[in-house]
Amino acid sequence: MSADSGNTKSTGSCLCGKITFAVSQFQPTIGHCHCSMCQKFHGAAFSTFGEVKLDHISWLTGAELLTSYTAQNHAVRKFCQCCGSSLVFESQYNRDAGTIEIALAAFDQLVALQPDAHIYTESKVDWLTIHDGIAQFKAYRE
Numbered sequence: 001m002s003a004d005s006g007n008t009k010s011t012g013s014c015l016c017g018k019i020t021f022a023v024s025q026f027q028p029t030i031g032h033c034h035c036s037m038c039q040k041f042h043g044a045a046f047s048t049f050g051e052v053k054l055d056h057i058s059w060l061t062g063a064e065l066l067t068s069y070t071a072q073n074h075a076v077r078k079f080c081q082c083c084g085s086s087l088v089f090e091s092q093y094n095r096d097a098g099t100i101e102i103a104l105a106a107f108d109q110l111v112a113l114q115p116d117a118h119i120y121t122e123s124k125v126d127w128l129t130i131h132d133g134i135a136q137f138k139a140y141r142e
């Protein structure tokens with residue numbers, strides 16, 4: 001990403017519009033995650049989360065509607081209490097790094113960025129074929 005991207009805020013919202021947020025900068029790597037937990041959380045073939053430092057995200061409205069679900073592996077996922085939009089993923093790695101991951105598809109305005117890998121493809125759904133040519137990892141990035 002260019003140094004200029006810090007000047008352009010990416011903004012997003014949940015489906016009902018009560019939760020809104022702005023991100024000033026993303027961390028460099030963005031993966032499509034095909035793990036079974038992301039599939040269940042999103043109700044979709046895979047998730048795409050961008051990692052963001054806590055200093056680089058502002059919750060503009062509705063932060064009190066973010067509801068947490070903690071999975072058995074201690075990863076926390078957050079969704080809108082009103083409309084169910086799945087918005088946030090937070091693992092122990094993220095807590096140590098001072099970051100969270102936020103669902104890219106929830107952005108209404110997004111700086112130019114490109115996911116660079118598919119991860120956890122060992123649990124990819126059979127009804128999706130990957131044709132985009134970017135890296136694929138059976139589990140986490142090697």
Ligand SMILES: [Zn+2]
Pocket residue numbers: 014015016017018019080081082083084085
């Ligand atoms: Zn909502």
Ligand SMILES: [Zn+2]
Pocket residue numbers: 033034035036037038039047120
């Ligand atoms: Zn996942």
